[in-house]
Amino acid sequence: MKSIRLEKISSAPKGKLHISGSKSISNRVLIMSELSDAEADISSFPNLSEADDTQRLIFYLNQIRSCADQQLPLIINAENAGTVMRFLASYLSVQKGSWLLTGSERMQKRPIGILVSALQGLGAHISHSDKTNYPPLHIIGGQLAGGELKMDASVSSQFITSLMMVAPYTQKGLTIRFDEKPVSFSYIEMTRKLMQNFGASVELKDTFVQVKPSEYKIKSIKIEPDWSSASYWYELASLAETSDIFLEGYTNKSVQGDSCVSEIYKELGVHTIFEPDGIRLTSSGKQTSHFIYDLTDAPDLVPAVLTSCAAKKIKASITGVEHLKHKESDRMLSLSNELKKTGAILTEKNKTYHLSFDNNMTISEKLVFETYKDHRMAMCFAPLAIVYDKITIKDKDVVEKSYPAFWDDLKKLNFVRMNS
Known part of the structure; x- marks a missing residue:
């Protein structure tokens, strides 16, 4: 695992970035x-x-296409990719052939039993190959009957999205009922909008989703730049004395729930200017004294937001993040461990996480941040270089998972010197 050392050379990041x-x-x-x-x-x-x-x-969709109808199972390794594991679990259930869907050591500790049980209820031939409730999964693909089922929606919205996407190709269509509004509901809403854009019949409410049998009519669409990735540049702008960061291609009309980052960072010192070709982030100098927010619908913003609050010494109380223990790392534990190095204390009470500070703590001049094989940990800690002058981040290549150009883009803003 390669580390990267960041040394501040300017307090005023400036530049233009294109995010995929x-x-x-x-x-x-x-x-x-x-x-x-x-x-x-x-x-x-x-x-x-x-x-x-x-x-x-x-890569695996190409492999699956070329290996249909085979008798011996094709081994598909999702590694640490949650969407690949969960989306393919349903997709392979409707593809003729024999499949073994596995993942990294961490992935094999992330529960998937809720999705497996739901697929079995729809007629899928899917089973756990080792430990009940966890990957690997053995799947024999075929036609799904569809129907109606009830799901626990408190663990992952990706389970619901996975089922929704294959639902048009079931015999009866699909109705899923929830006991309560699902976590990360904005991601389910994104799925609905994309499905409808491609001709599917979908009705989505807080307590159910219904998809009728149909077929997708695919048309060309330009993919929006990623708002989750933008959160680290919002964080940097919030920590800088002054900033002028232009992000190409972003608009105020997005299907991504994480687009709320522009509203959130109003409270953390960032002004967003929507221009014809993108957004410009500048440091406003205005911030709240106590950040309070329900991040149920934008959980991927938690690392950047909490790290911003920690570095700016802003007390925080956030809710809706209990399910983050099932991400690439146990994110709240990872953040607690690492932000502690900056004097921040993260505690939980009654499902609310509170950020406070040890004002008597002496912060090390050689801050080293672990990343726990979690891409979002590496990216949220990098902007701290503008506050603490010199920091080291372990396992820098973990950003490849979601934002391969992250370190190159960091360099373009001309505020740090980087050494691997």
Whole structure:
């Protein structure tokens, strides 16, 4: 694992960045395109995500297509890609053939039993190959009957999205009922909008989703740049004395729930200017004394937001993040461990996480941040160089998962010197 050392050379980051397409949109569009009978290829989707997760999905969709109807199971390794694991679990259930879907050591500790049980209830031949509730999964693909089921929606919105995307190709269609509004509901809403854009009949409410049998009619769409990736540049702008960061291609009309980052950072000192070709981030100098927010619908913003608050010594109280323990790392634990090095204390009470500070703590002049094999940890800690002058981040290549150009883009803003 390679580390990267960052040394501040300026307190005023400035530059223009092009961020590739949303990983969430890209992976959904790829699955829907593959389910259709259209001859669409990736050239139909300009600005497709460059993330490792998306490239891995493209590779395996090509493999699956060429190995249909085989008797011996094709081994598909999702590594640490949650969307690849969860989306393919449903997709392979409707593809003729025998499949073994596995992942990294961490992935094999991330529960998937809720999705497996739901697929079995729809007629899928899917089972756990080792430990109940966890990957690997053995799947024999075929036609799904569809029907109605009830799901626990408190663990992952990706389970619901996975089922929704294959639902048009079931015999009866699909109705999923929830006991309560699902976590990360904005991602389910994104799935609905994309499905409808491709001709599917979808009705989505807080307590249910209904998809009728149909077929996707794929058309070319340009993939929006990724708002989750933009959050680290918002964080940097919030920590800088002054900033002028232009992000190409962003608009105020987005299907991504994380686009709320522009509103959130109003409270953390960032002004967003929507221009014809993108957004400009500048430091406003205005900030709240106590940040309070429900991040249920934007969980991927948590690392940048909490790290911003920690570095700016802003007390915070956030809710809606209990399910982050099931991400690439246990994110709240990872953030607690690392932000502690800056004097920040993260505690939980009654499902609310509180950020406070040890004002008597002496902060090390040689701050080293662990990343826990989690891309968002590496990216959220990098802007701290503008506050603490010199920092080291372990396992720098972990950013390949979602934002391969991250370190190059960091360099373009001319505020740090980097050494590997």
